[in-house]
Amino acid sequence: MLCVEQNFTRQSKFTYGIVMEEITTSDESSHISSNGQRVLPSGGISADGPPTTLSGTGVDRMAFLQANITRDNTKFVNGAVVGDRNVFQVRKSFVNLWVVWGNTALLL
Numbered sequence: 001m002l003c004v005e006q007n008f009t010r011q012s013k014f015t016y017g018i019v020m021e022e023i024t025t026s027d028e029s030s031h032i033s034s035n036g037q038r039v040l041p042s043g044g045i046s047a048d049g050p051p052t053t054l055s056g057t058g059v060d061r062m063a064f065l066q067a068n069i070t071r072d073n074t075k076f077v078n079g080a081v082v083g084d085r086n087v088f089q090v091r092k093s094f095v096n097l098w099v100v101w102g103n104t105a106l107l108l
Helices: none
Strands: 002-007 013-024 059-072 075-077 080-082 085-095 098-101 104-107
Antiparallel strands (some): 013 059, 098 104
C-alpha cells in the first residue's frame, strides 16, 4: 500500500493512495483451484464447479486507487463545534490489469 498526504491548511488536506493485492484460491492440498469441487455419487471428486476467481485461473490481481479531499472550516465556540466540513472521496478498482516492467509491476 502506498499513501501520500498533502496538507493545505491546518485542517484541510488531500490524500491519495493505491493498494495492490493478489488473491489465490487453493484446495485442501494447497494447490491452486480454478474451479469449485464436488463429490460424485461414486465417492470421487470432480473439479467442474463454478470458477473460484473472476479470471477463472484461481489467481486474481487487483488494485484500488482512492483519493480524498477534506475541506474543514470547523472551530470550537463555547465547547461546541461550529462550521462546515466537506469530504470528497473517489475510489476506483481494477482487476487483472497488471504489466511487469523490469522488476516492477505496473497498473494500466
